[in-house]
Structures are given as C-alpha cells and as structure tokens.
Amino acid sequence: xxxxxxxxxxxxxxxxxxxxxxxxxxxxxxxxxxxxxxxxxxxxxxxxxxxxxxxxxxxxxxxxxxxxxxxxxxxxxxxxxxxxxxxxxxxxxxxxxxxxxxxxxxxxxxxxxxxxxxxxxxxxxxxxxxxxxxxxxxxxxxxxxxxxxxxxxxxxxxxxxxxxxxxxxxxxxxxxxxxxxxxxxxxxxxxxxxxxxxxxxxxxxxxxxxxxxxxxxxxxxxxxxxx
Amino acid sequence: xxxxxxxxxxxxxxxxxxxxxxxxxxxxxxxxxxxxxxxxxxxxxxxxxxxxxxxxxxxxxxxxxxxxxxxxxxxxxxxxxxxxxxxxxxxxxxxxxxxxxxxxxxxxxxxxxxxxxxxxxxxxxxxxxxxxxxxxxxxxxxxxxxxxxxxxxxxxxxxxxxxxxxxxxxxxxxxxxxxxxxxxxxxxxxxxxxxxxxxxxxxxxxxxxxxxxxxxxxxxxxxxxxxxxxxxxxxxxxxxxxxxxxxxxxxxxxxxxxxxxxxxxxxxxxxxxxxxxxxxxxxxxxxxxxxxxxxxxxxxxxxxxxxxxxxxxxxxxxxxxxxxxxxxxxxxxxxxxxxxxxxxxxxxxxxxxxxxxxxxxxxxxxxxxxxxxxxxxxxxxxxxxxxxxxxxxxxxxxxxxxxxxxxxxxxxxxxxxxxxxxxxxxxxxxxxxxxxxxxxxxxxxxxxxxxxxxxxxxxxxxxxxxxxxxxxxxxxxxxxxxxxxxxxxxxxxxx
Numbered sequence: 001x002x003x004x005x006x007x008x009x010x011x012x013x014x015x016x017x018x019x020x021x022x023x024x025x026x027x028x029x030x031x032x033x034x035x036x037x038x039x040x041x042x043x044x045x046x047x048x049x050x051x052x053x054x055x056x057x058x059x060x061x062x063x064x065x066x067x068x069x070x071x072x073x074x075x076x077x078x079x080x081x082x083x084x085x086x087x088x089x090x091x092x093x094x095x096x097x098x099x100x101x102x103x104x105x106x107x108x109x110x111x112x113x114x115x116x117x118x119x120x121x122x123x124x125x126x127x128x129x130x131x132x133x134x135x136x137x138x139x140x141x142x143x144x145x146x147x148x149x150x151x152x153x154x155x156x157x158x159x160x161x162x163x164x165x166x167x168x169x170x171x172x173x174x175x176x177x178x179x180x181x182x183x184x185x186x187x188x189x190x191x192x193x194x195x196x197x198x199x200x201x202x203x204x205x206x207x208x209x210x211x212x213x214x215x216x217x218x219x220x221x222x223x224x225x226x227x
Numbered sequence: 228x229x230x231x232x233x234x235x236x237x238x239x240x241x242x243x244x245x246x247x248x249x250x251x252x253x254x255x256x257x258x259x260x261x262x263x264x265x266x267x268x269x270x271x272x273x274x275x276x277x278x279x280x281x282x283x284x285x286x287x288x289x290x291x292x293x294x295x296x297x298x299x300x301x302x303x304x305x306x307x308x309x310x311x312x313x314x315x316x317x318x319x320x321x322x323x324x325x326x327x328x329x330x331x332x333x334x335x336x337x338x339x340x341x342x343x344x345x346x347x348x349x350x351x352x353x354x355x356x357x358x359x360x361x362x363x364x365x366x367x368x369x370x371x372x373x374x375x376x377x378x379x380x381x382x383x384x385x386x387x388x389x390x391x392x393x394x395x396x397x398x399x400x401x402x403x404x405x406x407x408x409x410x411x412x413x414x415x416x417x418x419x420x421x422x423x424x425x426x427x428x429x430x431x432x433x434x435x436x437x438x439x440x441x442x443x444x445x446x447x448x449x450x451x452x453x454x455x456x457x458x459x460x461x462x463x464x465x466x467x468x469x470x471x472x473x474x475x476x477x478x479x480x481x482x483x484x485x486x487x488x489x490x491x492x493x494x495x496x497x498x499x500x501x502x503x504x505x506x507x508x509x510x511x512x513x514x515x516x517x518x519x520x521x522x523x524x525x526x527x528x529x530x531x532x533x534x535x536x537x538x539x540x541x542x543x544x545x546x547x548x549x550x551x552x553x554x555x556x557x558x559x560x561x562x563x564x565x566x567x568x569x570x571x572x573x574x575x576x577x578x579x580x581x582x583x584x585x586x587x588x589x590x591x592x593x594x595x596x597x598x599x600x601x602x603x604x605x606x607x608x609x610x611x612x613x614x615x616x617x618x619x620x621x622x623x624x625x626x627x628x629x630x631x632x633x634x635x636x637x638x639x640x641x642x643x644x645x646x647x648x649x650x651x652x653x654x655x656x657x658x659x660x661x662x663x664x665x666x667x668x669x670x671x672x673x674x675x676x677x678x679x680x681x682x683x684x685x686x687x688x689x690x691x692x693x694x695x696x697x698x699x700x701x702x703x704x705x706x707x708x709x710x711x712x713x714x715x716x717x718x719x720x721x722x
Contacts, residue, residue: 127434129407133415146400153393162389169396176400180407180435183415188355192399195359199392202366206388209373209381222382225462227521227530 010058011135017051018141018175022117025148025168029113030106034087034160034217038080041164041171045075048174055182059133063186064178071174074193079167079200086204087160101158101218113151120144133182142179145172158217159210163203170196228272228281232289232350235268235297239304239343246335251328254335255312261339262308265346269294269301277709280717285418288352291714295559296349296485299566300478302695304342306567306688307470310574311338313682314470317581334374334468341367341474345482352420357486358395358402361450364479365391372467383459383466390459394449401442401490408435408497421489428496436497443490444506450483452537453544454513461521464533465586469577472529476536476573477566484543484562488718491547495719504548508639511544512646519646522653527586528576531657532569535612538650539565545643546627547718554630555715557623563707564619564699568611571692574685575605579661581681588657593666597678600686602662604693609658611696613651619699 024044031037049068056064102109124143130136149172152165177184211217242261246254275281276294289297315334319327344367348360365388373384402419408431409417409424417423424431449456460480464472487507494503518538525531539561546558576586578601583591595602611618614625624647631640666675680686698704703711 127438129404129435131407146396150393153389159385166389166392166396169393170399173396173399173403177403181403181410183410183417184355184403184406185416185418188353188419191356191359195362198366199362202369202388203392206369206373206381206385209376210385213376213378213381219385222385224379224382225386225466227461227525 010054013054014051014135015137015141017047017054018138021047021171021175022141022145022148025145025152025172026110026113026117028161028164028168029148029152029155030110034164035084037161037164038083041167042076042080044168044171045079046072048171048178049076051175051178055133055178059182061133061182063189064182066186067189070190070193074197075167075171078197082200082204083160083163086208101156101161101220103155103157109151109155112155113148116147116151117144120147129180131180131182133179135179139176139179142172142176145175148172157219159207159219160217162219163207166203167196167200228275228289229283231268231271232281232283232287235265235272236343236347236350238264238268239339239346243336243339243343246339247332249332251331251335254331255315258308258311258335258339259305262305262342265342266301266305269297269346272297273706273710277706277713280422282352282422284352285420285423286353286356287350288420288422289350290717291710292485292488292559292717293349294710295562295714296481297346299481299562300342300345300349302563303474303477303566303570304346306570306691307473307574308338308342309688310473310577310685311335311470313684314468314577314581317681317685318468330374334371337367337371337374338470338474341371341471345474345478348482349485352422354402354405354419354421354424354489357421357489358398361398361447361483361486362392362395364482365395365450368463368467368471368475368479371471372463374468374471375466377466380466383462387459387463390456391450394446394456396446397442397449398446398486401439401446404435404439404442405490405493408432408439411435421492424493425496428493431493431497433498436494437502440490440494440498440503441506444487444510447483447486447490448510451480451487451540451544452514453510453540454517454537457514457517457537460537461530461533464536465527465529469529469573469580472532472576473570473573476532477569480536480540481562481566484540488547492718500550500719504550507544508548508636511541511546511548512639512642513541514538514544515541515643515646515650519649519653522650523656525653525657526588528579528588528591528657528661529573529586531588531654532572532576535572535650535654536569538647539569539612542624542627542643542647545639546630548639549627549630549634549636550719551630551634552715553633554627555718556711557626557630559711559714560619560626560699560703561623564611564623564696567692567695567699568608568618568620571604571608571689571696572612574689574692575601575608578681578685579605581685582676588661591661592664593662593675595662597666597676598680599678600680601689604686604689606658606662607693608689609654611693613654614647617700618696619703620696622700622703 125140149169
C-alpha cells in the first residue's frame with residue numbers, strides 16, 4: 001500500500017480555495033435575497049482571481065497575473081454592478097417572487113444539491129486527469145460546482161437567480177480551466193472574459209424586458225409556449 | 228484570398244453599424260447590399276477551398292468544410308435580406324413613426340450582426356475562438372428573438388439564452404479538455420488551433436478527448452437542437468421575427484453542427500471512428516424520433532417548421548454516424564439544401580402569417596388561392612423538405628441512406644427511412660390543410676383576406692431558393708461537387 005502524503009502548501013491552498021468556491025455556490029443556491037446572491041458571486045469570483053495568483057506564483061505562469069486582474073475587474077466589479085443597477089431600476093431587490101422561488105423547498109434543494117455535488121466530484125475525480133499545474137482534487141471540485149450551478153438554474157424559478165446560476169457556472173468552468181488549461185494564451189482568456197461581459201449585458205437586458213412585461217422576476221408563469 | 232476573408236468579416240459588420248445610424252429605408256438597402264456582397268465573397272472562396280486549405284496564422288483557417296457552411300449562411304443571409312425589405316415594411320405598417328424607426332434600425336443592425344457572427348464562426352482556426360463565435364451568435368440572436376417585445380417573445384428569448392448559454396458552458400468545458408489533451412503532446416503553451424490539434428491527433432490521450440467530444444456534442448448539440456437539449460428551439464423559432472426564424476433554422480443550427488464536426492474530426496483522429504459515430508447515431512435517432520412524432524400534431528406553423536429543423540439535424544447526425552464517404556457527401560449537400568429549403572419554408576410562413584394575421588395552421592385556409600405565388604412556392608418548399616425529387620434534399624438523403632447501407636448500418640438506415648416518412652406525413656398533412664381548404668374569414672374579420680401577395684420582396688428570394696434546390700437536386704455545379712469531395716476527405720470519409 002502506498003504511503004499517504006500530506007499535500008504541500010501550494011496544493012493545500014488550491015484545494016481550500018476550490019472548496020470555498022463550492023461552499024459559496026451552495027450559499028447562492030439557498031440565498032433568499034438577490035443582492036446577497038450577487039455578493040456571494042462576487043466573492044466566488046474574487047476567489048478565482050486569488051487562485052490564479054497562487055498558481056501564477058507557484059508555477060511561474062506570469063500571464064495568470066494579468067488574467068487574475070482582468071477577471072477581478074470584470075467579475076468582482078463590473079458584473080455585480082450591471083446586475084445591481086438593473087435590479088435597482090426594477091425595484092425588486094427583495095421581491096417575494098425571488099425569496100420564495102424554490103421549486104422543492106430549501107432543505108430538499110440543498111440535500112439534492114449535495115447529491116449532485118458528490119456525483120460531480122466522484123465522476124470528475126474518476127477520470128484520472130492529472131494536471132502538472134494544479135491538484136486533481138480541484139478539478140473534481142470544479143465538476144461538483146458545475147452540477148450545483150446547473151441545479152441552481154433549474155430549481156430557482158426567478159430570472160435573477162437563474163442568471164446568477166449561469167454566471168457561477170462560468171466560474172466553475174474557469175476553475176476547471178485553471179486546473180487543466182492554465183497555459184491557454186492570454187488573448188483567448190481575454191476573449192472569453194469579453195464574451196462573458198457581452199452575455200451579462202444581454203442577460204440583463206432580457207431580465208429587464210421580462211420585468212417590464214410581468215412586473216415580477218418570477219419565471220413561474222413562463223408557461224405559454226408548449227408542445 | 229486573405230483579402231476576401233477579411234472583406235467577408237468586414238462587410239456585414241460595417242452594415243450592422245451603418246444600419247444603426249442610417250435612415251430606416253437605407254437600412255433595407257444596406258442589408259441587401261451586404262447580404263448579396265457576402266454571398267458573392269463566399270462564392271469567390273469556393274474554387275480555392277475546393278483545392279487547398281487557406282490558413283492564415285494560428286487563428287484563421289478556411290477549408291472545404293468551412294466554406295460549405297459559409298455557403299449555406301451566405302446564401303440564406305442574402306435571400307432573407309431581400310425578404311426583409313418587404314417583411315419589415317409590413318411589420319411596421321400602422322405603427323407610430325418613431326416606434327417604426329426604432330424597430331427598423333434595431334432589426335437591421337442585429338440582423339447584420341447575426342449574419343456576420345455566423346459567417347465568421349467557420350473561419351476560426353482556434354477551437355476557443357470558434358466557441359466564442361458560436362456564443363456571439365447566441366447573444367445576438369437572443370436579442371432578435373425578443374425584438375417583437377411580446378410576452379411570448381420575451382419568454383422564448385429568456386429560455387433560449389439561458390438554455391443555449393448553459394449548453395455552451397458545456398461547450399467551453401469541451402474546449403478546455405481539448406486544450407488539456409493537446410497540452411500533453413504540444414506542451415503547456417499552445418494556441419489550440421484545429422490544424423495543430425489534428426496534426427497530433429493520433430498521439431492525444433484518449434480520456435480527455437473522449438470527454439471533450441461528449442461535452443461538445445451535448446454543449447453545441449444544445450444549439451443544434453439535438454434531443455434532449457432541444458427544448459429552446461421550437462419556442463425561439465416560433466416567436467422570433469420570421470426572417471430571423473429562417474436564419475436560425477437554416478444557418479445557426481448548421482453553424483453549431485459545424486463545431487460538432489470539428490470535434491468529430493479530432494475524436495476520430497484520436498479514438499478511431501467507432502465511438503464518435505455511435506454517439507452521433509444515438510443523438511441523431513433520438514432527435515429524429517422526437518421530431519417526427521411532434522410533426523404529426525402541430526397547430527402553429529412556425530413550430531411545425533422548427534420541429535422539421537430538429538428532424539433534419541437528426542438526419543445530419545445519423546449521416547455522419549454512417550461514416551461512409553457517400554453519406555458524408557450527402558450530409559454536406561444536406562447542409563446546403565436544408566438552408567435553401569428551410570429558408571423558403573419560413574419565408575413562406577412569414578407571408579402566410581402576414582396574410583392571415585395568425586400563426587395557427589387552422590386559421591390559414593385556402594392559401595393556394597389567396598397567394599398566387601407564395602402558396603405554390605410554400606408547397607414546393609414543403610415537398611423539398613420532405614425529400615421529394617427533384618430537389619436537393621432528395622439527393623442528399625438518398626446519399627445518406629445509401630451510405631448507411633454501404634457501411635452495413637442496415638437497422639439505422641431503415642429507422643431513418645421510416646422516421647423521415649412519418650415526418651413527411653406530418654408536414655404534408657399540415658401543408659395541404661393550409662393550402663387546399665376553402666378560405667373563410669379569420670377570427671375578428673368579416674371577410675376572407677383578398678387575393679394577392681403582401682409584397683414582391685417576399686416572393687423573389689423564395690424563387691431563388693427553389694432555383695438553388697433544383698440545381699442541387701438535378702445537377703450540382705462541378706465546383707460544389709469538388710468542394711464536397713474535398714470536405715469529405717477532410718472529415719475522414721476518404722479512408
């Protein structure tokens with residue numbers, strides 16, 4: 001039997017950051033207030049930037065410093081600002097349609113998501129993909145985050161939570177990218193981030209259009225189109 | 228040829244910017260000019276791409292496969308641009324001048340931007356840039372779907388942007404795992420160029436390539452409309468302005484399928500053809516089954532055509548799964564013929580909707596009498612979609628089925644024929660009901676609509692589509708045949 005080695009400082013730091021991101025994903029899943037969801041998203045995005053800096057420092061990848069700065073400017077500052085300004089205009093920052101938008105109730109939602117996270121963790125872990133840049137456990141955690149983000153988009157019946165779910169899905173994919181594709185050219189990473197910004201603006205415009213027509217952020221009544 | 232490619236990237240983009248600032252009447256002229264010029268530029272690429280791959284650095288690459296998809300988009304962009312000149316005028320009739328101006332400007336700007344994004348996507352060499360281009364097609368078309376600003380349009384746009392973006396999230400994961408696979412051979416820093424990855428395809432590790440292919444089929448398959456991730460498609464197609472529905476169905480789905488084909492190339496180079504073919508066969512049969520059943524009971528004309536698109540994307544997936552060169556040639560011809568046929572069908576549906584003031588099939592009666600051009604042309608479009616000779620889809624589906632038999636996929640070929648026949652029944656039953664029942668006043672009207680076409684601009688491009696379908700069915704031009712042969716070889720069909 002192979003001896004079990006304790007992870008080094010770098011590996012430990014990367015795993016802790018990835019785990020914190022997953023915990024914040026669960027926070028977003030159960031938050032009743034949109035502004036708190038956005039704060040958690042900003043915190044999760046900040047953790048991605050911190051992880052990028054940790055990897056840049058330990059593995060000697062200077063491009064990742066620039067990526068961390070760009071990512072922080074966009075995801076920690078710009079995206080929350082865009083969404084908050086929009087919600088400020090709708091006046092539905094704490095709407096009951098959002099607080100009560102769980103499909104299955106909070107406890108069932110969280111329990112189901114724990115199952116999803118376990119499934120994602122073990123499935124991605126079983127792939128046996130080892131990166132020279134970041135620890136494999138972080139990839140498994142990214143897999144768990146992807147499934148929980150999908151769960152968030154499915155179980156919350158309001159446009160704001162669904163949009164936050166999509167943004168956090170992008171964070172989960174960014175975590176996976178840091179683990180297995182840290183060497184991706186900066187120009188491509190920048191293009192990804194720009195694309196996210198465009199997507200956020202379009203999401204925001206459609207959220208506003210939805211609110212203007214229904215005077216609610218709830219998606220419970222989006223049932224006209226069937227068959 | 229670089230100048231042609233750069234012009235192709237610049238013309239629709241410039242048209243989008245100009246449409247936003249120009250007077251509304253000029254918007255139509257700018258869009259028609261841009262559409263026709265773009266199609267001309269794509270045609271100019273055909274002779275070169277039929278003989279060699281045009282590569283410019285790590286980020287730009289045009290080969291035979293790219294040009295086939297660009298041809299489909301270029302033709303449809305040009306045809307629908309002409310159609311828009313009549314459609315937008317009809318759509319804004321009776322509105323306040325300021326509101327009509329605002330709608331017209333937004334429509335033409337987004338329409339040109341949509342055309343641009345779909346023309347640019349197949350020119351991308353990097354898989355990462357390909358993903359970005361496909362994501363841009365999503366965000367632009369989501370705004371177009373919502374443009375009518377009705378409750379149903381906003382609902383459809385929200386479902387579309389959420390489901391398609393989530394699906395493309397999986398597409399992004401596919402890109403990342405493809406990068407990881409390449410990094411095992413090429414080192415940690417490389418540009419994810421398709422040509423580079425294909426060059427080392429045989430040496431890539433299997434697990435990440437397998438994962439990347441599965442994620443690509445699921446992720447890009449969401450935009451293609453493959454079952455079970457097709458749910459946005461009927462809603463978005465039915466609620467978008469009709470010219471946009473034509474582009475969504477004839478071009479956008481194909482562009483997303485193009486992305487799957489690129490991953491198919493990589494997976495085949497690394498894993499051999501069995502695994503990727505089996506995956507596509509499963510998704511293709513499921514999509515075709517769902518669509519053919521839904522086609523039997525549709526009440527909304529545009530939803531009917533949307534499910535027909537799911538059917539045809541299923542046929543493409545099954546055709547690729549056969550792997551035989553003749554089937555791959557059929558698939559590539561199908562991309563071109565489906566663009567023309569589905570464009571025609573949606574343009575006809577737009578005329579019907581304007582004429583009868585309803586999208587409901589039951590409200591559209593006697594179209595063959597009331598619309599002397601659009602009625603018969605719609606019937607021809609439906610027959611073309613149902614793979615009737617002498618149109619292009621007959622030839623392409625015949626090749627696909629022949630490829631199925633030649634690759635000994637007898638059961639799959641038989642299922643394909645049966646389900647296509649079921650789809651034919653659904654399509655023709657609805658079409659004959661709309662065309663041949665005697666006219667009667669619509670709800671809220673005292674008399675049946677008067678005989679006549681709403682606009683000549685809404686008829687001319689349909690005639691062009693029929694001409695293309697006849698040419699592709701009877702005798703495809705030599706350079707197109709050469710282009711398809713080269714594309715088949717690039718996809719691995721020559722082996």
